[in-house]
Amino acid sequence: DAGVTQSPTHLIKTRGQQVTLRCSPKSGHDTVSWYQQALGQGPQFIFQYYEEEERQRGNFPDRFSGHQFPNYSSELNVNALLLGDSALYLCASSGLAGVTGELFFGEGSRLTVL
Amino acid sequence: AQSVSQHNHHVILSEAASLELGCNYSYGGTVNLFWYVQYPGQHLQLLLKYFSGDPLVKGIKGFEAEFIKSKFSFNLRKPSVQWSDTAEYFCAARSGAGSYQLTFGKGTKLSVIP
Numbered sequence: 477d478a479g480v481t482q483s484p485t486h487l488i489k490t491r492g493q494q495v496t497l498r499c500s501p502k503s504g505h506d507t508v509s510w511y512q513q514a515l516g517q518g519p520q521f522i523f524q525y526y527e528e529e530e531r532q533r534g535n536f537p538d539r540f541s542g543h544q545f546p547n548y549s550s551e552l553n554v555n556a557l558l559l560g561d562s563a564l565y566l567c568a569s570s571g572l573a574g575v576t577g578e579l580f581f582g583e584g585s586r587l588t589v590l
Numbered sequence: 591a592q593s594v595s596q597h598n599h600h601v602i603l604s605e606a607a608s609l610e611l612g613c614n615y616s617y618g619g620t621v622n623l624f625w626y627v628q629y630p631g632q633h634l635q636l637l638l639k640y641f642s643g644d645p646l647v648k649g650i651k652g653f654e655a656e657f658i659k660s661k662f663s664f665n666l667r668k669p670s671v672q673w674s675d676t677a678e679y680f681c682a683a684r685s686g687a688g689s690y691q692l693t694f695g696k697g698t699k700l701s702v703i704p
Contacts, residue, residue, distance in 0.1 A: 479632045479633075480633075492612075507690075508692070509692075511694075513629070516696065517696055517697075518594075518680050518682075518694030518695050518696045518697050519634070519680070519692075519694045520694070521691040521692060524691070531690060532689065532690045532691055534691060566634070568634075574690050577622050577624065577639065577641075577684050577690075577692065578636050578639065579634075579636070579692065580635075581626075581634040581635070582633060583633050583634045584633070584641075
């Protein structure tokens with residue numbers, strides 16, 4: 477049973493560019509959340525998608541946007557990249573519409589902005 | 591703002607020593623609490639969770655945590671650690687009032703010396 481898969485695993489961008497990160501949830505899960513983890517910090521909630529809509533959003537600017545597809549997979553887009561966007565981006569899926577709060581995490585996509 | 595604090599950045603123990611990792615949260619009202627663990631080279635995974643009921647919660651691999659409402663604490667314990675418990679441990683909280691956002695602490699790195 478495949479767990480949460482993310483791509484790419486590593487990428488390097490320059491300031492001002494745009495990036496798209498992808499996530500396939502664990503089989504049977506319908507809810508996808510995205511977290512940003514800076515070095516030495518805990519994961520910070522960006523937003524959660526359910527039924528192809530952004531259901532809840534953390535304290536991140538509009539440069540961060542996302543999408544959920546009918547097969548429950550999801551994308552995270554970041555526009556106008558800043559140096560401070562360098563971080564590990566984690567996708568987490570959950571079943572039962574996310575009610576339980578139990579998250580299954582992927583390995584993450586490490587973004588470096590130069 | 592809601593926050594989660596973990597007291598120790600890095601804990602070093604010898605095998606068979608007892609473990610207690612501190613966690614405090616700042617939520618008012620109903621709260622759901624979690625401990626996640628990240629073993630070296632692996633993704634974050636759920637160790638245990640508290641929603642309601644018995645404040646002493648048992649998780650996988652012999653870990654337990656106690657919810658003390660009056661102290662806003664949810665400390666993680668294990669009576670006797672093993673080398674394989676070497677990992678980073680994250681405490682997380684979520685408002686029980688319909689929020690889907692988990693707020694994580696900064697994490698505690700545990701190193702167990704054989």
